Amino acid sequence: MTSAPWLRRPQPRPNAAVRLVCLPHAGGSPGLYRTWVTLLPPEVELLLVCPPGREDRLDDPLPADLPALVGGLGAALSPLLDRPWAVFGHSMGATVGHELALQLVRQGHRPPVHLFVSAREAPQFHHGGTTHLLDDDALCAELVRLGGTDAALMAMPELRRLVLPAVRGDYRLIETYPARPDGLLPCPVTALVGADDTELTAEEADGWRQWTSGLFQRLTFPGGHFYLSDRPQEVVSAVRRRIAEYTTASL
Known part of the structure; x- marks a missing residue:
């Protein structure tokens, strides 16, 4: 069973009860979640999404639009849905995970x-934007402002050449995304936010309540837009508890 090149399985767990699919932010890579494998119990197998344009996919063409991205990922993931699965998406990854x-x-x-x-804001509050049209210096400055990106690294011309095409491409996908999802999900939805995230309001996060016929909850952590990088133990513990609520009841 193969899902390359879209998915990484840092520690295959063929007997896991649940698979957790994790999607990165715009321009992000599976590295955002690689430490999670040591924080999750053996019952949960981690599947890390690697979109085109990063890691060993630098030469893969970027999708034309967000539906094309979701379609390619969905085709890769389908063979792995032989058991319960959950989705965790950060920032742009949350929108992709919802559409997926x-x-x-x-x-x-x-x-x-x-x-x-x-x-990430709920679809009805989708912001759009023109970040993908910025020149390289301004785009790097925006990445540093959001956090999660080292300013010294963004000053390295060779690194810029490697990472900025995927960053710009992802911003183009999410900023031109029409935000017209179709239907409700029957599963619980949990919105996770950083208390100091200036990119998101509580109202925008709570708007996800409208996209599920199941339970909704918002969890707030100390930190900004990349709060999860600073507090992986706390975030994974929260995810574990909510997955366990399902597995304890149903498996």
């Missing part, structure tokens, strides 16, 4: 047991 779950449910696959949307 909706697409797979429409195709007849089992719904996820939980959708975790991190640092």
